[in-house]
Amino acid sequence: MSESARARLMSADTIAAGGPAAKSLLHWPERGSVFAERQMRLRQLAQGHAMADFLRFMAELARAQHKALQQSPDVPLPDRPALERADRAGLPVIPAADWPRDAAWREALRAIAKDLRGADIPEGVRAALDALDRMNDDALERQADCLLTGVMHGLDLAAAPLVAAALQVYWTRLALGVQALVEADAGAAAQTDGLGRLSVRIHDPGACPCCGSRPTASLTRSTGAASGQRFLHCSLCSVQWPLPRIQCAYCMASERIFYQSLDAIDASAEESSARAAQAAVQAECCEDCGHYLKIMHRDRDGFVEPVADDLATITLDLLVSEAGLQRHGVNLMLLFGDSEAVPGTVPSGGS
Ligand SMILES: [Zn+2]
Ligand SMILES: [Zn+2]
DSSP: OOOOHHHHHHHHHHHHHHHGGGGGGSBBOOTHHHHHHHHHHHHHHHTOOOHHHHHHHHHHHHHHHHHHHHOOOOOOOOHHHHHHHHHHHHHHHHOTSSSOOHHHHHHHHHHHHHHHHHHHHOOHHHHHHHHHOOOOHHHHHHHHHHHHHHHOOTOOOTTTTHHHHHHHHHHHHHHHHHHHHHHHHHHHHHTSSSOOOOOOOOTTSSSSSTTTTTTEEEEOSSSSSSTOOOOETTTTTTOOOEESSSSSTTTTSSSSSSEEEGTTSSSSSHHHHHHHHTTTTTEEEETTTOOOEEEEEEOOOOOOOOHHHHTTTTTHHHHHHHTTOOOOOOTTTOOSSSSSSOBBBBBTTTT
């Protein structure tokens, strides 16, 4: 194990210190609201926005995802030995790149496509839907492989957000299944020796503990037991996992972090840092490694949603990338052109 991997593992252990509390470490997606809240937020953000049409289409897509998730069937899950093996090896339990995908994800894609055809969508999207219709199962699987392994070559960029939307529905369904397994195990164990044995632990705090994908953004929670805590939001399976505040999600350094926000663009440096301290969406920038990840504050705006607010603040990406910083967040709905920096997973090995 490399030094940096060891350092990450130690800091994950620090987070996880406290034994039984580890059960509540992850914030699992809610089947009834994960995509519905995104849809609502996108419609809210679209009002008066320069990219209103794009955001409204994204809202339609989130609506179709919500419907597909409600209708999604049970899917094959990792069995108990597989969960235990993954935990021992410090690997994600439903890895984005390697998990044997069930045909259910293609059914979700077809349901989303059918739904969108009946909606008010841009012409370009109709062309992408036509292109998807012409693809057989093998071609669709190749599109999914490209998206999940970060390979741009061969990826149909117009169809990619639709394919990604179906993969998000499928992986969110998988995550919900894993949550049910872990909670049932904890419940059964409570009847005997009081200790659940199955768990999804954080081995690499920079990657999703469930599927190994990179985060879209981070979110500070304002209510409940996790109030004030910061979580990273998985770009694929919607699971959220904790990371201490004021820490770089890429290199884990915490010494030279600074924040940028949109409403500070025209302000003086002094004003800028004062206003950035109040903004609901900021770029958390790291001078050590030159990466940034957006952070969204629920205590400043109770409706912020990682994927929606990321899409609505692309100008912030332009601002910080002009300063030479590199985006760490992945948003499968919006692939940036950089052939290296495309979606999916943190390379295995984790450093
Ligand atoms: Zn994930
Ligand atoms: Zn860093």
